[in-house]
Amino acid sequence: MVGVELLEDYTPGDFYFGTSRRTILGSGAGRTFTGTDVVSLSEAVSAELTGSSLAVGVLPFDTAGAPGHVVVPSTVRTSGPSRPDERKAVGAPSAVRAVPEPVRHVEAVGRAIKILRDGGLRKVVLARALDLEFDFDVPAQAILNNLAKDRAGAYTYAAGLPNGRVLLGATPELLLSRVGGQVVSHPHAGSVPRSADPVTDRENAEALAGSRKDQVEHAVLTEAIVETLRPFCRRLDAPREPSLVSTPTMWHLGTVVTGDLVDRDVTALRLAAALHPTPAICGTPTEAARRLVGELEPFDRGYYAGAVGWMDAAGDGEWAVSIRCAEVAARSIRLYAGGGIVPASDPKAELDETSAKFQTLLRAMGLDL
Numbered sequence: 001m002v003g004v005e006l007l008e009d010y011t012p013g014d015f016y017f018g019t020s021r022r023t024i025l026g027s028g029a030g031r032t033f034t035g036t037d038v039v040s041l042s043e044a045v046s047a048e049l050t051g052s053s054l055a056v057g058v059l060p061f062d063t064a065g066a067p068g069h070v071v072v073p074s075t076v077r078t079s080g081p082s083r084p085d086e087r088k089a090v091g092a093p094s095a096v097r098a099v100p101e102p103v104r105h106v107e108a109v110g111r112a113i114k115i116l117r118d119g120g121l122r123k124v125v126l127a128r129a130l131d132l133e134f135d136f137d138v139p140a141q142a143i144l145n146n147l148a149k150d151r152a153g154a155y156t157y158a159a160g161l162p163n164g165r166v167l168l169g170a171t172p173e174l175l176l177s178r179v180g181g182q183v184v185s186h187p188h189a190g191s192v193p194r195s196a197d198p199v200t201d202r203e204n205a206e207a208l209a210g211s212r213k214d215q216v217e218h219a220v221l222t223e224a225i226v227e228t229l230r231p232f233c234r235r236l237d238a239p240r241e242p243s244l245v246s247t248p249t250m251w252h253l254g255t256v257v258t259g260d261l262v263d264r265d266v267t268a269l270r271l272a273a274a275l276h277p278t279p280a281i282c283g284t285p286t287e288a289a290r291r292l293v294g295e296l297e298p299f300d301r302g303y304y305a306g307a308v309g310w311m312d313a314a315g316d317g318e319w320a321v322s323i324r325c326a327e328v329a330a331r332s333i334r335l336y337a338g339g340g341i342v343p344a345s346d347p348k349a350e351l352d353e354t355s356a357k358f359q360t361l362l363r364a365m366g367l368d369l
């Protein structure tokens with residue numbers, strides 16, 4: 001058992017962020033910043049941070065639905081990585097409901113494909129949700145423990161939301177990290193499910209690497225990241241071809257983009273605000289894709305498909321894309337999963353992809369749905 005004390009001490013409302021290098025636990029709100037203009041929000045937060053203080057928080061998918069929410073916790077503790085040995089029991093739900101019904105998601109993807117083929121857009125990301133009701137309070141700490149135990153994603157997180165709920169998950173995708181003058185982004189797009197059978201698993205990965213449709217889906221994303229970061233960087237590198245990356249449940253195409261900043265006053269949160277929403281979770285062109293998401297999805301995304309992370313007084317920090325996550329209310333939990341749609345997408349395959357993406361949370365809850 002390595003460095004699990006902070007994980008054990010987590011209580012709902014705290015901010016938890018765990019990676020392979022460190023664990024951050026922030027408790028108690030010393031100062032809270034809430035705003036719908038994330039660039040102004042990032043500037044207000046920078047102005048407040050001094051010495052060793054840290055700001056932590058979440059950005060929503062769309063500030064028309066929920067504000068950016070960043071706090072300077074009264075207590076911040078950090079340690080090495082948290083690797084629990086034991087799984088914790090979560091318990092079974094009394095009701096499960098898909099939002100929308102799977103057949104309606106297939107229809108929405110079909111409509112999106114038609115719009116894309118008619119030439120209006122290059123890519124849009126459509127999501128669906130799974131609502132689970134319980135006869136007891138949802139044990140957020142147990143789910144977080146199990147996500148860390150499963151090493152379910154490179155960034156395991158939980159954050160208190162302004163509505164009193166908790167966003168928790170384990171995402172593979174880095175929106176932006178900044179250390180001194182160096183920035184890194186690790187965009188992910190293009191996916192296939194893992195398989196328990198090693199031969200099928202390898203075949204799935206090879207099919208993904210060779211898939212023209214997934215290459216296009218990924219290229220749209222990397223282009224957008226590079227275009228957004230270029231004005232901020234004097235050096236910016238991105239490999240021509242994406243690489244295969246995996247979580248316990250999914251294979252993805254990923255590209256590590258690295259750069260050197262022109263101006264070291266540009267903070268991690270400011271850069272994350274510039275990048276968000278990327279085509280990994282919204283689409284291209286951004287505004288048209290955001291409108292289509294609003295038209296085709298029958299729910300508000302809230303803090304799903306936003307960003308979660310931290311920043312220090314020097315402007316360094318890490319912001320991950322808030323996917324493979326759920327929003328926990330007292331006795332209910334809403335899981336989210338989405339997928340990028342391009343003209344060559346297949347609606348049924350997109351439904352299956354979202355089902356596979358739900359597995360990150362479902363496994364952590366010990367559920368076989």
Ligand SMILES: C=C(O[C@H]1C=CC=C(C(=O)O)[C@@H]1O)C(=O)O
Binds near residue numbers: 188324336337339
């Ligand atoms: C939008 C999600 O995943 C994104 C990240 C990786 C791969 C994706 C894809 O292949 O569609 C999505 O762009 C999600 O998990 O809800």
